[in-house]
Amino acid sequence: MPGMQISRARVATAAAFLSQGMVLLSLTTRLPDFQDRWHLSDVALSLVLLMMILLAGAGSVVAERLAKRRDSALLLRTGLLVIAVSVPVLCVAPSAGVYVAGMAGYGLGLGVVDASTNMQAVAIEHRYGRPILPSFHGAWTLGGVLGATLTFGMSHLPLEAAAVVGVVPLLVSFAPFLPRDHGPTELSLEVAVPWRPILLVGLAMVLFYMVDTAVQTWGPLFLDHEFTTPERYVSLAAIAYLLASGAVRLAGDGLVARFGVVPVLRVGALIGAAALAVVVFSPGWQVAVAGFALLGAGVAVVAPLSFSAAAKIAGGPESEGGFEPAVRQARVDAVIARFNQFNYVGALLGSVMTGLVGAGSLRVGFAVPMVLVLGIVPLAAAFVPKAAASLGSR
Structure with a gap:
């Protein structure tokens, strides 16, 4: 029965990742339509997106505070339900104000789901005792491809039809996620969170998401x-990137198990820099699309391996047995x-x-991440923390 429970939880968590990516890409690929409907300038739309990102950060902070006392399964269900309500609101909004409110609710829910899906994923990975986070993030990428494809297929329908995507997180919220063994209540209230040891890993993740967001x-x-x-082909930049990224993430568990975390990250960073060079110096759009695809393959596993490394630091040294399950x-x-x-x-x-530096030419804008992504090469060593490393620091 425990084996069946963990397998079901793995499928449920993968579905949560997929729904998250599907909703996000179905909305971002509709941004021009929302902009036209509410007559938003580029600056106004940028401010709405900035608000959404900041509120997503706030949602993640809320998840951090509640994680000390609440089950991540409960947090994930709550975040999914908030998204399931917010998406129809922003899609069928009768005014710009309601649209902005819907985006605000979506941002909060997104932050909670971002955090709690990864909480579930690292807990399941710990039970399996081998790398499986890349495949979870591969499910997110697959969801993103499905969301972009859904937008393409529904482009002839009214904008309100996009609200149907809210059904996906609603259904997933009822999935059998992994419950936490809380143990004695007082243990979960005394959670010392290590911070400094994960800064190097976090910096590598910043570099990844800088590249990832720039492309999308x-x-x-x-x-x-x-x-x-041709206008119908401009979306190929993001689609090629997502498809290649998803393929490598789905194969990433085996790659990491065979070659190790550090070599995979370092080779991927070098491939990513070369791919961005292809984009920056591309003579035609077809070559640029190939460069974006190569980039997706190169940096695909940085984010899942970052979360995995952070979880290992938090869980305590394996050589000493780590912490009690509830405390861990x-x-x-x-x-x-x-x-x-x-x-x-x-x-x-x-x-x-990327937009500011590339205001005159986006070739210059993409030249910045082309150089900065190489920072992952020296940072890769931090992904394999030494058992005695500063776990007491925070």
Whole structure:
């Protein structure tokens, strides 16, 4: 029965990742439609997105605070239900104010789901005793592809039809997620969260999300501005990136088990830098699309391996048996929620810095992450923490 429970929880958590990616990409690919409906300028739309990212960060902080006393399964269900309500609100909003309120609710729910899906994933990975986080993030990418495809297939329908995607997180909220063994209540109230030991891993995740957000936000515009790309093909920048990323993430468990975390990260960073060079110096849009696909393959496993490394630091040295299960899970849940903040730092850098630096030419904008992504090479060693490393620091 325990084996059946963990298998069901793995499928449920993968479904939560998939629904998260599906909803996010179905909304971001509809942004031009929302902009037209509410007559939002580029600046106004940027402010709405900034609000959403900041509230997602706030949602992740809320998850961190509650993780010390509440089950991550409960947090995940709550976040999914908030998204399930917010998406129809922002899609069928009768006014711009209601649309903004819906985006605010979605941002909060997104932050809670971001944190709690990874809490569930690292808990399940610990039970399995081998790397499985890349496949969870692969499910997110698959969901993103499905969301973008759904938008393409429903492009002829009224914007209100996009509200149907809210049914997905609603259904997933009833899935059998992994419950936490809380143990004595007082243990879960005394959670010492290590912080300094995970900063290097967090910095690598910032670099990844800087690249990831830059591609999804500015990749289609790069094809549109730098080349005479047919309008129907500009979305290929993000789609090629997501497809390649998803394929590598689904294979990532085996790659890490065979070659090890550090070599996979270092080779991936080098591939990512080379891929961005292909994009920056591409003579035509077809070559740029190939560069974005190669980039997705190169950096795909950085985020899942970051969460896995943070969980190992939080869980205590394996050589000493770690902490009691209840204490370990409370520590890990709190760390993962806080660690998730690096996601939003990278997202802000990718969406803002790339656009500002590339105001004259997006080739210059993408040259910045081309160089910075190489920072993952020296940071890769931090993903395999030494048993005696500063666990007491925080």
